[in-house]
Amino acid sequence: MAKPKVAFYWCASCGGCEEAVVDLAEDLLKVVDAVDIVLWPVALDFKRKDVEAMKDGAIAVSFINGAVRTEEQEEMVKLLRKKSGLVVAFGSCAHIGGIPGLANFWDRETIFERVYKDVPSVRNPEGIYPQQKTKVDGVELTLPEFYDTVYTLDQVINVDYYLPGCAPPPDLIMNAVTAILEGKLPDKGSVLAPDKSLCDTCPRKDSKPEKLSIKAIRRPHEVIADPEKCFLEEGIICLGPATRSGCGERCINANMPCRGCFGPTKGVRDQGAKMVSAIASILGVEDEDKVTEEEVESLVKQIDDPAGLFYMYSLPASMLRRKRMG
Amino acid sequence: MAERIGVYVCKCGPNIGDKVDVDAIVDDVKGIEGVATAKSHNLLCSADGLEFLKSEIEGEKLTRVVVAACTPKMYEQKLMRACEEAGLNPFLMQMTNIREQCAWVTPDKALATRKARSLVMAAINRAPLLEPIERKEIEVQADVLVVGGGVAGLEACLSLAQKGRKVYLVEKSPCIGGLAARFEEVYPTMECAPCMIAPELQEVLQKENIEVFTHSEVEETLGSFGNFSVKIRRKARYVSEEACIGCGACFEPCPVEVSNEYDEGLSKRKAIYVPFAGALPNVPVIDKDNCKRFKGEECRACEQACPFGAISFDDKDEVIERKVGAIILATGATLLDPKALPQYGYGKLDNVVTALQLERLNASNGPTGGKVLLKNGKEPKSIAFVFCVGRKEKEYCSGICCMYSIKLAHIMREKLPDAKLYCFYSDICVPKKEHQQWYDRVVDQGVEFIRSNGTVAVTADKGKLAVKHGTDSSGKTVSVDMVVLAPAVEPSSDIEKLAGILDTSRDDHGFFCEEHALMKPFATALEGVFAVGSCQGPKDIGDAVAQAGAAAGRVLSRLVPGEKLALEPMVAVVDEDLCSGCKTCILLCPYSAITRDKEKGTSVVDEALCRGCGTCVAACPSGAITAKQFTREQILAEIKGVAK
Numbered sequence: 001m002a003k004p005k006v007a008f009y010w011c012a013s014c015g016g017c018e019e020a021v022v023d024l025a026e027d028l029l030k031v032v033d034a035v036d037i038v039l040w041p042v043a044l045d046f047k048r049k050d051v052e053a054m055k056d057g058a059i060a061v062s063f064i065n066g067a068v069r070t071e072e073q074e075e076m077v078k079l080l081r082k083k084s085g086l087v088v089a090f091g092s093c094a095h096i097g098g099i100p101g102l103a104n105f106w107d108r109e110t111i112f113e114r115v116y117k118d119v120p121s122v123r124n125p126e127g128i129y130p131q132q133k134t135k136v137d138g139v140e141l142t143l144p145e146f147y148d149t150v151y152t153l154d155q156v157i158n159v160d161y162y163l164p165g166c167a168p169p170p171d172l173i174m175n176a177v178t179a180i181l182e183g184k185l186p187d188k189g190s191v192l193a194p195d196k197s198l199c200d201t202c203p204r205k206d207s208k209p210e211k212l213s214i215k216a217i218r219r220p221h222e223v224i225a226d227p228e229k230c231f232l233e234e235g236i237i238c239l240g241p242a243t244r245s246g247c248g249e250r251c252i253n254a255n256m257p258c259r260g261c262f263g264p265t266k267g268v269r270d271q272g273a274k275m276v277s278a279i280a281s282i283l284g285v286e287d288e289d290k291v292t293e294e295e296v297e298s299l300v301k302q303i304d305d306p307a308g309l310f311y312m313y314s315l316p317a318s319m320l321r322r323k324r325m326g
Numbered sequence: 327m328a329e330r331i332g333v334y335v336c337k338c339g340p341n342i343g344d345k346v347d348v349d350a351i352v353d354d355v356k357g358i359e360g361v362a363t364a365k366s367h368n369l370l371c372s373a374d375g376l377e378f379l380k381s382e383i384e385g386e387k388l389t390r391v392v393v394a395a396c397t398p399k400m401y402e403q404k405l406m407r408a409c410e411e412a413g414l415n416p417f418l419m420q421m422t423n424i425r426e427q428c429a430w431v432t433p434d435k436a437l438a439t440r441k442a443r444s445l446v447m448a449a450i451n452r453a454p455l456l457e458p459i460e461r462k463e464i465e466v467q468a469d470v471l472v473v474g475g476g477v478a479g480l481e482a483c484l485s486l487a488q489k490g491r492k493v494y495l496v497e498k499s500p501c502i503g504g505l506a507a508r509f510e511e512v513y514p515t516m517e518c519a520p521c522m523i524a525p526e527l528q529e530v531l532q533k534e535n536i537e538v539f540t541h542s543e544v545e546e547t548l549g550s551f552g553n554f555s556v557k558i559r560r561k562a563r564y565v566s567e568e569a570c571i572g573c574g575a576c577f578e579p580c581p582v583e584v585s586n587e588y589d590e591g592l593s594k595r596k597a598i599y600v601p602f603a604g605a606l607p608n609v610p611v612i613d614k615d616n617c618k619r620f621k622g623e624e625c626r627a628c629e630q631a632c633p634f635g636a637i638s639f640d641d642k643d644e645v646i647e648r649k650v651g652a653i654i655l656a657t658g659a660t661l662l663d664p665k666a667l668p669q670y671g672y673g674k675l676d677n678v679v680t681a682l683q684l685e686r687l688n689a690s691n692g693p694t695g696g697k698v699l700l701k702n703g704k705e706p707k708s709i710a711f712v713f714c715v716g717r718k719e720k721e722y723c724s725g726i727c728c729m730y731s732i733k734l735a736h737i738m739r740e741k742l743p744d745a746k747l748y749c750f751y752s753d754i755c756v757p758k759k760e761h762q763q764w765y766d767r768v769v770d771q772g773v774e775f776i777r778s779n780g781t782v783a784v785t786a787d788k789g790k791l792a793v794k795h796g797t798d799s800s801g802k803t804v805s806v807d808m809v810v811l812a813p814a815v816e817p818s819s820d821i822e823k824l825a826g827i828l829d830t831s832r833d834d835h836g837f838f839c840e841e842h843a844l845m846k847p848f849a850t851a852l853e854g855v856f857a858v859g860s861c862q863g864p865k866d867i868g869d870a871v872a873q874a875g876a877a878a879g880r881v882l883s884r885l886v887p888g889e890k891l892a893l894e895p896m897v898a899v900v901d902e903d904l905c906s907g908c909k910t911c912i913l914l915c916p917y918s919a920i921t922r923d924k925e926k927g928t929s930v931v932d933e934a935l936c937r938g939c940g941t942c943v944a945a946c947p948s949g950a951i952t953a954k955q956f957t958r959e960q961i962l963a964e965i966k967g968v969a970k
Binding site for chain 2 (some may be wrong): 269
């Protein structure tokens, strides 16, 4: 019997998700043994035309990482959707928008201006920006359109499963691959990670005070965090309570607070809003009756770049989705 | 199975009927998926309307009901009962308010109809997501906590205990009896107050179903009417109440002497003491702040003197938990400190005293054994009583100062027949049936009443005191040996802490706020929590006792052992499969209904304590808490319905 065909593809991403596949180490050999990789731009020389030549549904599963922000990416993921039985959104960017998703606080024009003109290492006095069509020596060159908005994968095509994380940890990838090969998959639309939030598995869980109240906000670079204490107890905002677990607590173990790459927990639509709501609830709550409006304001003002902090990974998937277009 | 929704739009006579095109809405919603029937009715809350609703539910085999009518605060319960009688879980009815929110807010019928349609659409969209809720009840807790052992607290204890209720009396001082125990005679009967209350004190101390905690404070209260859990801190007394017989052998050897607060600073007491002779329970207490031993010195004088081995320096504070159904606050009052008003010279000039200090000088169990003496040990030949001290500043009349000052003037007249007595007043307030007679009597007895309208100023005057009154040139001065101030009555100092623990509100003057000044002057806005006596407002003994009796009566009639108490049905629920134990919710709950299950590592909501406010639901960062009847899906469906 022919081995199931598998595709890996990348959109707006950093390459970390490709690394994550390589991080399977010896397990990668098991995967390669069991499947037939038909597309993996970072490693193998298959082309778009090879995919186009396949029958619809010929690929058993496509793992697509990265958010969608260009015309080309949109075309490719739509093509892969057509050719694949299953599509797995692989990693934070495909799942909830990820770091590229922060671009939704701007638009194409401001991004181009920044990247191609204002950045100190760029010299562009004529203000030349990328164009979709350019004539060079009488020949028309084309580039795919760069969108104003960064999209999650499921905002462009139907997605069957999600593998969260920046990047997804090898154990979750292996679990997913095994489940697919053995046909033991959960309900469509599931996130292939535990349902509870990170606090459940946090090594600092037991040291967290029974009654949590934040009196002052501190940013990670302003203090050396106590490696035993809950970050929130120390006033360092940690998105762990609003973030799905399964990451292996990599950041926490490196003494850094959670930034939310695994996205919201099951049933929650807006991870950032949930965390804002939780922080607003516990900020200075112990002396709630005595706190003046001004004190509340100054407490809240201590949170630097709240939108960027609470929606660091999830802006495109949130109810906000993006900054309002002018 | 698809839901069968019945939509009923009430015209409320002309109230909605004339302002909203009800029939257009009914026609409009008929075709919507899931809507089995849609009808209008002239008055759904009428007997006829309720019967109609019941027959519709049964006849159309409805699984959901949408009622568009008035505010749910009016008749939702009635309509829910009708659903229940027709065999439909009452929480499967969705009500929407098209009267107060549509018909009554605009004269424009088209606009009112548009909004009413939106609200009905929202309700229809939400209805299929409603879930049946089972009503739960618990047995009421009929025991009662009484805070404060003054006359009001005693009355409440005895009234309740008489009917067999278990009562827990918490008193912060080492003895019960309150202020009255420290007065020699009380108006209008001029009885000996300690004698008057002695039988009550004994009964309270001896009654089996009254548990008295002296030298104790309420530390925490949880729960609500019929089901409170209270924590009482019994402070270490360092003297065993069981072993001590009150012989007093321990006082003499104690090397410490401090000012005695129970004699208003007019006498000294030891670090081991009883507040005054005859205080009950007759068991001393060690004042930890002043005892040498607790300051690290090696002193065992009292321990060595005690013939019964009743002294125990190792005594520790104890926190005791009790379950009660109601709480009666009777924490009493105190007097404004006149030092705040320098014109009276209090605290600076000798022989300027407060009425409470004169009460102690006059009391046979007081510092002078009942002799009224000046600082120099001589009897005063003239006394000025100054009424209304602090009335202007406090902006209320305490209502009892005229009468107790008149009483004191009368006692002084009898005790010091030759002394000149003056009363400086602004307005005489003697409103009760016996009080006017007392005023007339002391006037007859030669007490001179001088209207000063609050302009009194006291200064030193060659060994005597000069009382100046009047503002203009006509201002006169009277020279006296003693000045007795009648300061405004204010709530006792611990009222703020107690109000914080119970979350009860206080009025502008700091007294506990009554639920209704006329109809429920003894109840607070919190169901099952009563405030009686002077903690609710200045009162004399008779009024305080009457209020305490009223509250006790209310408790006896409303809190009957064996009766059930319906719990809030729309409580918050924690999904154990989603709760990660992040503890965000625990501190937030205003009812302290959330605790942590240590074994499971998740939060747990106590259904008996939860009032369904939703604070935890909003705060839960992982969406693990849901409010029954207000789930995320239901709310979203409602919002989407509005937009349809």
